[in-house]
Amino acid sequence: MTKRKAQWVRRAIVAVLLIALLLGCVTALNKLFRPKWTQTDWLRSYAELPKDSVDALFVGSSHSYYSVNPYTLYQESGIASYSLGTPSMRLDVARELLREALRRQSPRIVLLEAYAFSYDTPQTPAYLHYTFDAFPFSLRKYRAVRSLTDDSQVRQELMIPFLQFHSRWKELEEKDIQALTSDLSGTDTKGHAVNYAVTSKAKLDGSAFDWNGTITQANRQALTEIAALCRENGARLVVWSAPTSDWNTALAAAVAGLTAGESVEFWDLASAPEDFGIKVSRHFCDEHHLNETGSRILSTELARRLTAAGIGPTEMSDARRSEWSEFSLDYAHFCYQKFFPRQKSATTLAASLTDLEGCTILVAKGNLTNKANAKANRSLSALGLADFGKLGTDKYAAVVTAEGVRAETSPQDTTTTLTHEVDGHTFVVSSVARPGDNGYASITFDGVELVTHRRGVAIALYDERTHQLIDAFTLDIRNGANDVYRLSN
């Protein structure tokens, strides 16, 4: 090789090295500077799911991520689901999101949330980021972006989010730095937003609804394309509506008519949510969205409908079961932290129960194996919920108030019940005995069952200061798995 040639080769190597360095830097900057939105995390974690591991895929606006609870769906029906929701998602955005999502998964059913039919304006650039910041840089992404906006600057910034977010340099936080090594900044909840707030503002009378009365041609077209997309991918399409105050019968009728024309099923769960247990006074976290308890109730109903529609659980491989098991564990822990935001762990909760001043904690056990019961006893004892002596069998009920702990236990074949009156309401906490292995835990509030899953340790929390039921849930520790972690750790 001549000296001149060698020099050119050296320079070419330097140029390639520099370009590689710069590309690496831009990739890192993209990770560092993108706002750590939960929605984007959901889309990213979806992309990392094992191929073809989702039975039911939910797509839609905030109602999708607030209302659909994959954890409950899995517990109730064994159906592996995922919720791909971004704020105020338009139908054309849903179409592009689905196009990308269906490349990775082959769900048997796609459930398109219906609220998007009421929108008559395009998605704003800012909101497009929620969806597209999670898309990998590719020609497909470019095509999707191109189909949604004509603005070249918006397109550029959607393709390379750093171009817009570079001015965040002055507000970078620790979690931004952590994002350099991890794609996800939060807990994977399979696209579900956990919100324990209870609001009294929600009204299911459509008063906040500003729909103009017609479904736009663009939305009609988008539905046709989404239906075709689902057909191409062998997925059944169902349009469904989540309980919200922004709903009325006119929209329901319009969507029903439109979907019928496309031969698409429409499940209207918004028009009469009381039918399956949604209470306006308890199950909304804000004026529009269901809270965690609401999501569990709705997801139980969704599980019922899906099962009835023939979408049962698919045979799971060990790896997939393990993935769901891990998810359940993380999710439970995440909920625990959300539920008791001031507590770091169950142990510290035990030491500082007085922090929950003004709160009433109601606990019941049910249908536990001896081994699980022993673990539950140790944990509940550590929490200070009762003295160990009263925790012998799994027939146990307790009410913890500021005045102290009132607990009852009884032999294995006898039902234990405690009644607690507060603010004119009546809680009934029971550990119900049933023949064989069919006992269960139950907590009712004014006669309404609060816990939808009744095996394990049921807990309800009532805040006497705000007169609100904060949450009710069950730690299923029967088989010594996941939820034991929450009690024991």
Next chain:
Amino acid sequence: MLFNSLSFLLFFPAVTLIYYLIPAKYRWIWLLAASYFFYMCWNASYALLIAASTVVTYLSGILIARADRNGDAARAARRKKLWVALSFVINLAILGFFKYFSFAVDNLNAVLGALKLSLVSPAFDVVLPVGISFYTFQALSYTVDVYRGSVKPEKNPFRYALFVSFFPQLVAGPIERTGNLLDQLNHPRKFEYNRMVSGLLVMAWGFFQKMVVADRVAVVVNTVFNDYARYAGFEIAFAVLLFAVQIYCDFAGYSNIAIGAARVMGVDLMENFQQPYFAGSVKEFWRRWHVSLSTWFRDYLYIPLGGSRKGRLRTCLNLMITFLVSGLWHGANWTFVLWGALHGALQIVEGLLKKPREALENAFHIDRTAFSYRFFNGFLTFLLVDFAWIFFRANSLRDAFGIIRNLFSTFNPYVLTNGRLLELGLDRPDLIVGLLAIAVLLIGDLLQTKFKVSQRLMEQNLPFRLTAYTLIVVLLLVFGVYGSGYEASQFIYFQF
């Protein structure tokens, strides 16, 4: 297509790559197509204007050359003058219409209104075509150069079209001369690695000036100048000072990007800014500031008017005319005219005071090479130039005088330390970055007077260079002001 846009970052490497891949004799065709594409990205129809200017000046060059073939010298001279005049009239008419039509109508309306006469209503709204002042002057300089016989007319109209439209310097200069640019475009250089790296470094410096400094300090400048009634004293002084930085970095930044881009393609454009704020006099300032324009005015206006050859009074008049026209060239507003007049007046006064001043300095044995002397002169010149910038930046003459009144209305140096400066549009981190960037700019300009910084950098070892290049790009990307920017308020779900 702006230089500081992603489109340009894709366009430029693609054009350059193909430019070097195709045979040298066809490269000009590729460059011409790329240049017109570049221009048409703003407004495709305005390409007709640049084409019209090209045709007129091209034909004038051919006709001037042909006039010489005529045996009758006097007649030839008359014809040559006619073609020059026609070229000027047509080009300036186009420029005048697009740039000064609204200005003229507004002033006519004002005059007629004062005389209580009916007002003239323009029938349409004229949008200023990008870069029209630059390419018109460049094309006109060709006509004059051919007329003077300093260059031969270009016979190929398309090659000439490339001279007028060469994209790196098309929209904001430098305003090139025929002798320098046309020949380089007709005889393309081979690819040179070092030339490319050097060009890219000049571009990077330009991007730094434009994106990190100019566009950042512009926030403060716009806040104060657009609502000057709310500010006084040092707040205004701070904004005026920052405007001096902004206008320099904006203009010099764009010029450097153009120079660097052209260098990557093997074309050397003239240096347009030579550390102008280090000038020791207003006259010297104009030798360093926007050199391509000031030499254009010198060669094609000041000297034809008689320059300094026709006595002191005529010199003063010529200077004033040149600077008034220069002011008007910068924009169709009386503020620019007054800015030009101020610079003309400053230079006249400087010229008149030159001898008495030298006499005084000699009498007091003042060392003109001393740092203190040069610093004082530089500082004074900067203050005068900066003061004149008020007229350049103000939205109207009324605003300009209002700003000056408020500038001297109070003595409030405490605003520099009591946090008031943070209410001028930039928060603390951005202000700190802005001030640091200005310091880097100052150091860079200072070093540039001693040696070629880019050359020194290119002489370092490979790891150092790679690190430096990467760091430069990353810093530009992070601290540059570009794009739509991130505002949390746009994302009302942000808190979720």
